Amino acid sequence: MNSTDLLAEGLSLMLLGMGTVFVFLIILVFATSTMSTLVRRYVPENPPVPVKSGPGGQLNDQRVLAVISAAIHAHRNK
Amino acid sequence: MNSTDLLAEGLSLMLLGMGTVFVFLIILVFATSTMSTLVRRYVPENPPVPVKSGPGGQLNDQRVLAVISAAIHAHRNK
Amino acid sequence: MNSTDLLAEGLSLMLLGMGTVFVFLIILVFATSTMSTLVRRYVPENPPVPVKSGPGGQLNDQRVLAVISAAIHAHRNK
Amino acid sequence: MDSLIQLYRDSGFYQLEAGQAVMVLVGLLLIFLAIRKGFEPLLLLPIGVGAVLVNVPGAGFLAAPIMDAGGHLASPGGILYYIYEAGIATGMFPLVIFMGVGAMTDFGPLLANPRTLLLGAAAQFGIFSTVMGAIALSSLGLMDFSLADAAAIGIIGGADGPTAIFVASRLAPDLLGAIAVAAYSYMALVPLIQPPIMRWLTTEAERKIVMQQLRTVSRTEKIMFPLLLLILVALFLPSAAPLLGMFCFGNLMRESGVVERLSDTAQNALINITTIFLGLGVGSKLSSGAFLNAETLGILVLGVIAFSIGTASGVLMAKLMNRFSGHPINPLIGAAGVSAVPMAARVANKVGLEANPQNFLLMHAMGPNVAGVIGSAVAAGVMISYVSGIGG
């Protein structure tokens, strides 16, 4: 396309783009505020679900605990 | 295929399937029992091989040990 | 190719290969020595950059620290 | 301005059909069940997100890549397209997950009491009776299931996720979404579905049965078992070799003790990565066209029937075995034969404790529980080879 068309396209992309960004994020501001209001009013905050650590987690924990007890033991025998 | 064929096929699949599952798992029962008997008779139980922790393992252990010693040290200076 | 050609090709591959390996590694010896000399003369050894542990690292550390404090606490209360 | 119209045309409002809107809600429901109700969240959360994404109009998550005449990439495909084609259509993801499950499985309880394999066999009756049920619905003209569809639906009764996805991807890709959702949902509902059936089919006395302490199993036995299973599969059931082969491989990595780092990776990084993408890929099959129809309703109904019959078969098999054996089996552990590891074993333990607070059945139930995994993999092999044999 020739340069004037290109400039026109660029301009319209700019307007459209910034417009969309602002409109979308403004909608998001209102949606988020509403959501927060509703949640804080109607949802009693429950204690966070205990983390389900997978086998790996367990394995790490076991390893950590092993090392710990070893350390404590070594320390006690100082 | 028409519905009677379909029913016939389904029935034969059912018989074949359950038959295979049972035959195979019965074979597995006997094979497993035999294996266990042989193993328990002829293989003296050796202590489990020490876990070869890869470089990562070592790295973690190092990190853990570093934290440990730090903790112990902090604790001793209480 | 017939067997004499094959032998010839093998021989030339052998000469070329060992030649290349030696030439390249000899160059590497000199390059490495030079590099080391320059580095040791001009680059003052700076303390190693502190390891940037990613989120995972942090997470592990947190878990480790939690376990530690638990362990220390348990130990103190012995 | 054309461009505004263009953007409007792109926007969801313009394109959103009722069906897609409903499917987005279905996806959100799955996410809700995963997070708030703890329904198999590892799978149902990604599946739910995948279902939402694939139903975003105009986002092209399932678009296939377009090549120009020169064979160069003119327009790239959508991420869910690549995930599904590379991981699920090929069967890679379910097999890799099955390998990881093998690396997480301890066959000790099964080896201590191999008879319990039979409970895992009996429970697979849920699979095949459901196949018949699906066929009956077709014969009555209520639904339109082919033999392949019926087989894929039946596997829900196997109560094993990767097996169900593997079979469905081969026999009935269009039903994959509904089948996977049913399989995982009912696995999560095992604590609701099984206990009534278990109580109905057993007497108080039977539920009180205390089983003898399991013997300790040597490391050598644990290493030999996956090899033994592998060889038997190779000899007798090649059609089950992909699933059970990978399963045995994973278990061998675990028990051998010499490839600890590979076993760790198979149980963690690798299975987690695969699970994330498997979930998204399965969710991508939850398009309105494929999901919002009578067949899905049929699949959901047949699925719960499959679980129930499987549970009943396991319990009844245990009672039958008690007729012929000196060492009594608490029939409750028969229900664990449907697999749904480890949920079904926990349920057996819980119902057992109600009858006798001193009677811990968990370890005893783990035997039939893992046997159920083998059983459904065998059933899967038979069905795949049978259906493809007659050109389903």
Place this chain on the structure above:
Amino acid sequence: MDSLIQLYRDSGFYQLEAGQAVMVLVGLLLIFLAIRKGFEPLLLLPIGVGAVLVNVPGAGFLAAPIMDAGGHLASPGGILYYIYEAGIATGMFPLVIFMGVGAMTDFGPLLANPRTLLLGAAAQFGIFSTVMGAIALSSLGLMDFSLADAAAIGIIGGADGPTAIFVASRLAPDLLGAIAVAAYSYMALVPLIQPPIMRWLTTEAERKIVMQQLRTVSRTEKIMFPLLLLILVALFLPSAAPLLGMFCFGNLMRESGVVERLSDTAQNALINITTIFLGLGVGSKLSSGAFLNAETLGILVLGVIAFSIGTASGVLMAKLMNRFSGHPINPLIGAAGVSAVPMAARVANKVGLEANPQNFLLMHAMGPNVAGVIGSAVAAGVMISYVSGIGG
């Protein structure tokens, strides 16, 4: 001996063109910046290595595989070819990394003060003004950028790596290397680029503004936010769904608390593996032909302009908001709206402390900071749909 000649012909000396030599030096420069200057090393180190490798004459890192008549592999392709085609041309790598970024993102500060989303919106003006700049250069005949090129260059102003790579891979693959290098370099230079602009546009008094303590945000809100964003994207902006969908998925895995192991993997093993290959793949676009030309110079200049305008827009938006609002906003946090998480937020905090050593803005700046990520993803969606809509 022919073979010696053969080897000599293979050797770099014979084949090395000036351009390749220069690009090897460019690769080494990136590696130097990554290691010694700490410029986004996670990306620039692999990118630098990829740049060196792809410019090794005769090594064929980018060679496409050759099939014989029978469709069998006659000669395998180069590793960088496979990495680029499988991971970047498809868009997989940037999307997977975006998922991981989502799993690392805490929307708490944003939820505590949603207004700051507007700062993230304003900062995207850097993107579109740069698009105009690129077009102006074309119109003046100084450069030759198509609208697609201009859009891809503008996204540098988004100050978000995966977004820039995703857009460039779709709109201007030839410029991908230069765009990615510019994006990551300027993100590393944020502490140098932003402060002068921030000081120039604000008064001492404004920089001293103390903002009110952020409220604590409940776990439920944190779970609802990614779902809300996902739904709004589905309704209003399908073209942004790939990026924001994966981002929300990652964040949902993080906040749901029920798929801890998937979240861990998405934040560690998976994003690390993808980063290694993404870096190499991006580096493979740094061939002399694609990089050593006037366009690259233009891209570098336009990139820093994009960052500067984005920073200024964020600051000015904050000042504008203070006109209409009771709760004053410290305009410095507006600069964090460009994203470049978390660097830009740290910069806002640092400049704030210079004016008032008691005034810690970090948490307040994290809101616009993550808002900037959403903002640039939205902008990316608009540009992709607009350009492909008019056949760029």
Place this chain on the structure above:
Amino acid sequence: MDSLIQLYRDSGFYQLEAGQAVMVLVGLLLIFLAIRKGFEPLLLLPIGVGAVLVNVPGAGFLAAPIMDAGGHLASPGGILYYIYEAGIATGMFPLVIFMGVGAMTDFGPLLANPRTLLLGAAAQFGIFSTVMGAIALSSLGLMDFSLADAAAIGIIGGADGPTAIFVASRLAPDLLGAIAVAAYSYMALVPLIQPPIMRWLTTEAERKIVMQQLRTVSRTEKIMFPLLLLILVALFLPSAAPLLGMFCFGNLMRESGVVERLSDTAQNALINITTIFLGLGVGSKLSSGAFLNAETLGILVLGVIAFSIGTASGVLMAKLMNRFSGHPINPLIGAAGVSAVPMAARVANKVGLEANPQNFLLMHAMGPNVAGVIGSAVAAGVMISYVSGIGG
């Protein structure tokens, strides 16, 4: 009933040929060696399982996917087919593993005593003398090896797994299985193969030689070395760039200290995942047709010869160097030049301790040990470029 016949036809018994049965036993032998004898279990365990699976008759682990006329997937391929084609035929897996090995390698001892690079060079004589041996066998009509085959067999003498697999996948895919098995088996046998040769070629006095303490090497030197090597490869040996480039990349991630998380992943999750699949893929080449023939016997014999000659060359080179150098080298560390990291270095240390219980050679032997990795990668590059140059 047809279906029963169908199932019988499917079953192993009907289809199992003697060859497949033997190969299953070979696979089980590899698994036994891996678990009970500790033969390179990380590779030989997956290879053994792959060998068993690929020889399950009718399981179709190597089946290629079948597309219908419309280009849609009619029947999916087997998992081993996908693994081999995607990871080994492309060269991706060996290169990714080489990257991980680079990230695990400490060049400190080599940098402290660069002369030991020559020991790593000399030991590669095992490679090329074995090439001649293979050619001789062909010329005598005992075997039928092409030049490409001979080169691929010779690389066994490189005592480096990924290098051997990379070369074999390019020059002699049909021999890949046997070559990989030989390479890893002999690496495991290094403690048996090397000591007699080492003692035979050295005097008690030579084995007692105490080497001077290695100087400490600065972090900067460790960072510069992979860059230096990368540049020299780019200039002089492009054909070795894929292997050495990835190797240097891995080592640079390790030493740079700024991409710790990438280095960790390259050394753990990524290399483990790749190893699992590489092993299965290599095992898939252990079909009876490809393995049960005279050539395999020849490969096994030539392989052990290659190791022996490589060991001898390293030792003799060390003795030669002592003629011209003030700082004496204990010739035992020359044997470590074959690579087989770190086994060969441990062997040198052990044999040294027998002669002088105070003389710890391990660190001194690590230099030639890692030099051997570079040496065999260089040899691999030469052979690939030479053979493809003359159209092997």
